[in-house]
Amino acid sequence: MILKCDVLIIGAGPAGASLTFYLAEEGIGTILIDKKSEIDTPLRCAEYVPAAIGRLFGGPISGISCTTVSMDTYIDYEYANTIPSPGFILDRPVFLKSLIDSFTESGGKFLPGTKALSFDDGNGGGRKPGSGKPDIQQKDRQNNGPGMVTTTVQGAGGKRSTVKSRIVVGTDGPNSIVGKYIGSTNSTYILGLGENIPVEAKDKKKTLIFFSPGIEGGYGSLYPKAGTTNHGIGCQLALKEKN
Ligand SMILES: Cc1cc2nc3c(=O)[nH]c(=O)nc-3n(C[C@H](O)[C@H](O)[C@H](O)COP(=O)(O)OP(=O)(O)OC[C@H]3O[C@@H](n4cnc5c(N)ncnc54)[C@H](O)[C@@H]3O)c2cc1C
Numbered sequence: 328m329i330l331k332c333d334v335l336i337i338g339a340g341p342a343g344a345s346l347t348f349y350l351a352e353e354g355i356g357t358i359l360i361d362k363k364s365e366i367d368t369p370l371r372c373a374e375y376v377p378a379a380i381g382r383l384f385g386g387p388i389s390g391i392s393c394t395t396v397s398m399d400t401y402i403d404y405e406y407a408n409t410i411p412s413p414g415f416i417l418d419r420p421v422f423l424k425s426l427i428d429s430f431t432e433s434g435g436k437f438l439p440g441t442k443a444l445s446f447d448d449g450n451g452g453g454r455k456p457g458s459g460k461p462d463i464q465q466k467d468r469q470n471n472g473p474g475m476v477t478t479t480v481q482g483a484g485g486k487r488s489t490v491k492s493r494i495v496v497g498t499d500g501p502n503s504i505v506g507k508y509i510g511s512t513n514s515t516y517i518l519g520l521g522e523n524i525p526v527e528a529k530d531k532k533k534t535l536i537f538f539s540p541g542i543e544g545g546y547g548s549l550y551p552k553a554g555t556t557n558h559g560i561g562c563q564l565a566l567k568e569k570n
Pocket residue numbers: 337338339340341342343360361362363367371372373374375376441442443444498499500501503504518519520521559560561
C-alpha cells in the first residue's frame with residue numbers, strides 16, 4: 328500500500344501529538360504514526376506540566392488529574408524549601424489522545440501500531456538509517472529544492488507499506504530513527520522510571536522532589552494524582568557505575 332501526504336510525523340508522544348494540533352489548524356495533509364498500539368502506553372513520565380500549558384492550545388486542556396500550587400524540595404531526605412509551581416498533573420495518555428482525536432476529526436490520519444523502518448529521499452536507494460551518507464536536507468539542497476521522501480513502515484501483523492511525503496518529522500524520542508538518518512544521535516542518557524501507585528497523597532496541591540547522593544545526577548519525585556501517586560526516579564547510570 329502507498330500512502331501520500333504533505334507531512335509524515337513519526338512518534339505520537341507530546342511533541343508529535345502537539346504538532347498535529349497546529350498542522351490540523353492549518354489544514355496541512357498529515358499522517359501521524361506510532362509504533363505503540365496504545366497511545367503513550369507504557370507511560371514513562373511524572374506527568375507534571377506548568378499551568379501555562381493551556382496557552383499553547385488556545386484554552387483548557389483535557390486529562391488534568393490534579394492541580395498543584397507548589398513544589399517541596401528535600402535534600403538527603405531533609406526538607407529544604409518550597410517554591411511556587413502552579414501546574415497540573417496529567418493523565419498524559421488522556422491528554423495526548425484528546426490532541427490526536429481533534430487531529431483525526433479534522434481529517435488527519437493516525438496509524439497506531441505502525442513503526443518507521445527506513446527512509447529513501449530518492450537519492451540513496453533505500454539506505455538504512457545511520458549509514459553516514461548525506462542527510463535529506465543536504466541532498467535536497469544539491470537537487471535545488473525539496474523532493475518527496477519515501478518512508479517504509481511496518482504495521483500490525485508485520486505488513487509493510489510506504490508513505491510518500493514532502494516532509495518527515497522525527498518526534499520519535501531519544502533513540503530517534505529519523506535522528507540516526509540525519510546523523511544526529513544522543514550519546515548520553517539518564518535512566519528514568521515512573522509508575523502510578525494506587526496510594527493517594529495527603530496533600531494533593533504540592534509535588535515533592537528528592538535529591539540525594541543515592542540518586543546520582545538525578546532526582547526522585549512524588550507527584551499527586553486523583554486516586555494514585557506518580558513515583559519517579561531518574562539518575563545518570565554512568566555516574567552511578569563510576570562511583
Ligand atoms: C521518569 C520520567 C519522568 C518525567 N517527568 C516529566 C514531567 O513531570 N513533566 C515533563 O514535562 N516531562 C517529564 N519527563 C520527560 C518527558 O516524558 C519527555 O520529555 C517527553 O515524553 C518527550 O516527548 P517526545 O514526544 O519528544 O518523545 P516521547 O514521549 O519519547 O515519544 C516518542 C514516541 O515515538 C514513538 N516511536 C519511537 N520510534 C518510533 C518508530 N521507529 N516508529 C514509530 N514510532 C516511534 C514512541 O513509541 C513514542 O510514542 C519525564 C521523563 C521520565 C523518563
